[in-house]
Amino acid sequence: MPLVPVKELLARAEEGKYAVGAFNVNNMEIVQAILAAAEAERAPVIMQASQGAIKYAGIQYIHGLALIAASQSTVPIALHLDHGTSFEQCMQCIRVGFTSVMIDGSKLPLEENIALTNKVIEVARATGVSVEAELGKIGGTEDDIHVDERDAFFTDPEEARYFVEKTGVDALAISIGTAHGQYKGVPKLDFARLEKIAGMIDTPIVLHGSSGVPTEAIQEAIRLGVRKVNIDTNIREAFTGGCRQALENNAKEIDPRKVLAPAREAATQVIREKIRAFGSSGRA
Structure with a gap:
């Protein structure tokens, strides 16, 4: 099965009122874990590459691994650029064969964010690639991107409406209280803000920094309109935990396969749990 655009997966998620899991990839074993979990759960999935993954493995390797996974898959798989930092990087991913890109202009003034997003959309639409944007800053650290808690701010509903009206973006990441990386406490999501934004836009909503958020809170967010949920830290924790064990x-073990195979299995189990929690099992 070829890689599919994220837009297609989110449209079906909207119809079924569930969310698609977007799982970060860093190496072959994690790609295999995502594929194994998706097949076992009969679920659509999004494989996504962060700045750290691109720096570590390279865009060509990530695309090649995802392409092999899709060719062996009987469920829909999309390949997404997570937190794209520039127009040029988005174009590079589109040229290589990513089926979705995120342009993160959230640190820019609103009109500049809109202009940058539209610049990416102009090219992406012509090639059938989905585009995600972000409004509001998600706190915490993800690879090379860090947002201090004092600099993080929640998405303004009226700005979200205006942003979608001016861009027609395929998915919008909003800030309602989640953070990248490991949480120091239990995050409290602003469900009233989410509900208001969902009522003002037709665009699928994305929840970043979802590792460590209680399952009940994630499911409430999905009930209120979230259609894409990003998971990275939980996979890293499971994978490195498997290696340690x-x-x-x-x-005295020196065979990397005997260290990485248990890590891959641990990651698979965590991803399966997330898929079930998001309501996407059996939706392929």
Whole structure:
């Protein structure tokens, strides 16, 4: 099955009132874990690459791994650029074969964010690639991108309406209290803000920084209109935990396959749990 645009997956999610899991990839084993989980749950999934993943593995490798996964898959898989930093990077990913890109202009003034987003959309639409944008800053740290808590701010509903009206973007990431990385406490989401934004726009809403958010809160957000949920930290925790456990079981192990295979299985189980929580099991 070829890689599909995120827009298609989110349109079906809107019809079924569930969310599609967007899982960050960093290496072959995590790609395999996402594919195994998606197949086991009969669920559509989004594989996405962050700035750190691109720096570590390279765009060509990430695309190649995702393409192989899709070719072996019987469920829909999309490949998405997470937090694209520039027009040029989005174009590079589109040329390589990504089916979706995020242009993150959230640090820019509103009109500049709109202009940058429209510049990406102009090219992406012509090639059938989906575009996600962000309004409001998501706190925390993800790879090379850091937003201090004092600099993070929630998305203004009226600005969201205006932004969607001026861009027609395919998906909008909003800030309602989540953060990238590991939480120090239990996050409290602004559900009233989410509900208001969802009532003012027709665009699928994206929730970033969802690792560590209680399942009940994620499910409430989905009920209120979130259609794409990003997960990265939970996968890293499971994967590295699997590696540690394998080495603790045999400190003299030198075969990387015997260290990485348990890590891959641990990641698969976490991803399956997320898919079920998002309501996307059996939706392929």
